[in-house]
Amino acid sequence: MAVSADSARILVASNRGPVSYGLLPGGGLDAKRGGGGLVSGLSAIGSDASTLWVCAALGEGDREAARRAGTGTLDPEDTGGQRVRMLDIPAQTHAAAYNGIANSVLWFVHHLLYQTPVEPAFGPEFREQWAAYEAYNRAFAEALAAEAAEGAAVLVQDYHLALVPGLLRALRPDLRISHFTHTPWAPPDYFRLLPDDIAAQLLSGLLGADRLGFLTKRWAGAFMDCAQSVLGAERAGGAELSYDGRRTAIGVYGLGADAEFLRERAHRTDVDDRLGALREQIGQPDRKTIVRVDRTELSKNIVRGLLAYRQLLLDHPEWTGRVVHIAFAYPSRQDLAVYREYTASVRALADEINEQFGTVGWTPVVLHVEDDFARSLAAYRLADVALVNPIRDGMNLVAKEVPVVSDAGVALVLSREAGAYEELGEDALPVNPYDVSATARALHDALMMPPSERAERSKRLAAAATALPPQRWFLDQLEALGG
Numbered sequence: 001m002a003v004s005a006d007s008a009r010i011l012v013a014s015n016r017g018p019v020s021y022g023l024l025p026g027g028g029l030d031a032k033r034g035g036g037g038l039v040s041g042l043s044a045i046g047s048d049a050s051t052l053w054v055c056a057a058l059g060e061g062d063r064e065a066a067r068r069a070g071t072g073t074l075d076p077e078d079t080g081g082q083r084v085r086m087l088d089i090p091a092q093t094h095a096a097a098y099n100g101i102a103n104s105v106l107w108f109v110h111h112l113l114y115q116t117p118v119e120p121a122f123g124p125e126f127r128e129q130w131a132a133y134e135a136y137n138r139a140f141a142e143a144l145a146a147e148a149a150e151g152a153a154v155l156v157q158d159y160h161l162a163l164v165p166g167l168l169r170a171l172r173p174d175l176r177i178s179h180f181t182h183t184p185w186a187p188p189d190y191f192r193l194l195p196d197d198i199a200a201q202l203l204s205g206l207l208g209a210d211r212l213g214f215l216t217k218r219w220a221g222a223f224m225d226c227a228q229s230v231l232g233a234e235r236a237g238g239a240e241l242s243y244d245g246r247r248t249a250i251g252v253y254g255l256g257a258d259a260e261f262l263r264e265r266a267h268r269t270d271v272d273d274r275l276g277a278l279r280e281q282i283g284q285p286d287r288k289t290i291v292r293v294d295r296t297e298l299s300k301n302i303v304r305g306l307l308a309y310r311q312l313l314l315d316h317p318e319w320t321g322r323v324v325h326i327a328f329a330y331p332s333r334q335d336l337a338v339y340r341e342y343t344a345s346v347r348a349l350a351d352e353i354n355e356q357f358g359t360v361g362w363t364p365v366v367l368h369v370e371d372d373f374a375r376s377l378a379a380y381r382l383a384d385v386a387l388v389n390p391i392r393d394g395m396n397l398v399a400k401e402v403p404v405v406s407d408a409g410v411a412l413v414l415s416r417e418a419g420a421y422e423e424l425g426e427d428a429l430p431v432n433p434y435d436v437s438a439t440a441r442a443l444h445d446a447l448m449m450p451p452s453e454r455a456e457r458s459k460r461l462a463a464a465a466t467a468l469p470p471q472r473w474f475l476d477q478l479e480a481l482g483g
């Protein structure tokens, strides 16, 4: 394949890129930079001409931007200087791949979310969506193959793009390819819910990479178990798999909070303003706060979190009027009915608790659903207790961010099924996310923790949470790939 003179030496590929565009009424485009650990980690890719980030156009604004850029890159002013190419994949293909396969199948499998007596039911509709997933992965592989210089390093991200390593290797055997999984990985018995050919295709697609990365040892181990059990891949040495005449190295790269960015951002005036507004909403200054901040995501376990809070108020009436649960549940994947229903049940339960226990001057649950990063940081700063109780989570950055930003130290109630638990478990209060009563007890213990112990633990949590800055996460992987 011909490689052009300005081809890239380091490439990143992900479904969601570092920028998204809104379409303005006059036809103009309004660029918005994404936030979060992934974007800051991948931003370490740098902004010179030898790097390129390939992502998908996600809405009409993105599509228009992609069309205007053609096969070129986007305006560097919009992307913070990075070279970014957005792929204009047909909307229907993208929707079937993203909503149908990535979010409704792969996400569900790795987070153990199926209600198995009735789902999944893999029939013709699934096969159509799978064909779209293949086409969408092929579009990425072809774009990367066209853009990469001889021997370039290509870092592919997440379950959206599981087939890219294999497809890309077939097109460009000279490239050094890695893939990173940001979610958990399912254990073999659960992974084998997938049709046999699909399970095999996913695993062999990933094993087309030279290196595979996971957030924790547990997820890396589960992947190796699946590859052995489904494909008959063999363990060659401690952290290598041998399959189809090739070897793939398996690595663990934890992702930490970006301390410098968070501490600076959390003390700007917009955060101070929101802190004031939240304090007013909470009421009396000596009321304690239990804070949670999540996407309204099935795996985040928001409903059981609210049930545990209700249990706390029932078991410990002494907290009546003395605690407020601040729950931020920001909209996510609202194209999927099951997410819309989940959002409705979160709201209904919060209302129910407020009706059952609320008094004049005391609202037990303050629920906000409009995404507001500055307000999230304000809540982090004032939290006495942070509740992070996912059913299962690749890492969970909220658990890491709150101690970093907290003003007076925070007690962290943390699910042992979150990847972050491997690093923070010692100083958090661990919970089984399904055990509502135990979660209620952990909330009580967290509220009762003496201030000096809380401050000490919080300091240690912040140190553990920032031990692996996001830039390091990226650079370590690049180095391992020989980049």
Ligand code: G6P
Residues within 6 Å of the ligand: 016, 158, 182, 183, 332, 333, 394
């Ligand atoms: C979470 C997961 C990532 C995933 C992202 C996709 O942040 O940890 O693994 O890539 O969600 O979210 P989206 O909104 O793009 O579906």
